[in-house]
Amino acid sequence: MNEFIILKSSWGIGIFYEIIEIINHNQNDENVYEIAPSVFIKLKSDLLDTISLEYLKKGIQSIIQFIKEFPVCFCIEKLEYNICDYQPEGMYYMFRKWFFESHNMEIPPMNIYYDKETNKYVFPDLIDIGELS
Numbered sequence: 001m002n003e004f005i006i007l008k009s010s011w012g013i014g015i016f017y018e019i020i021e022i023i024n025h026n027q028n029d030e031n032v033y034e035i036a037p038s039v040f041i042k043l044k045s046d047l048l049d050t051i052s053l054e055y056l057k058k059g060i061q062s063i064i065q066f067i068k069e070f071p072v073c074f075c076i077e078k079l080e081y082n083i084c085d086y087q088p089e090g091m092y093y094m095f096r097k098w099f100f101e102s103h104n105m106e107i108p109p110m111n112i113y114y115d116k117e118t119n120k121y122v123f124p125d126l127i128d129i130g131e132l133s
Contacts, residue, residue: 001078002101004094006121009114013090013121018077019098025073035060038070047079052088058126059095066103089123 006013022042031043035057048056060074074095081090093110100107111125 001080002098004090004097006090006093006110006112008112008121009116012085013087014081014085015090015094016078016080017094017098018079019095019102020075020077021102022073022075023069024071025075029073032073033057036064038072039064039067040071040073042073042075044075044077047076048091049088052091055088055091055126056095059092062092063096063099066099066105087121089121089126092123092126 001016001018004013004015004017025040025042029042031045033041033043033053035041039060041057041060043053056076093112097107099105111123113122113124114120115122
């Protein structure tokens with residue numbers, strides 16, 4: 001299983017996952033969400049709460065310019081995290097890490113820091129991605 005870990009304080013964010021990229025997929029499957037024309041995500045079940053799903057969708061939207069073959073579906077086969085070691089924003093960066101690694105591309109820098117006052121991680125780059133719907 002792949003992992004996305006942020007550890008910049010005494011606690012961190014840990015997401016463990018398996019993702020499969022399916023080219024020319026059947027968009028009539030259950031639990032499939034259209035992210036953009038010819039770009040889909042499929043969840044094996046109700047793996048995510050609404051906010052986490054929106055961050056995951058935004059992560060996929062952020063890499064569309066790098067997709068070489070359409071239609072494509074990113075199938076989230078497994079997804080595990082401990083609620084004590086989790087923030088929904090991690091889904092955005094988890095997907096980006098997986099995509100760039102899977103395509104042998106350099107992973108863009110992640111601007112993330114821990115705020116002791118609020119006791120949570122801050123993701124300045126996500127402030128400008130717009131309101132989550």
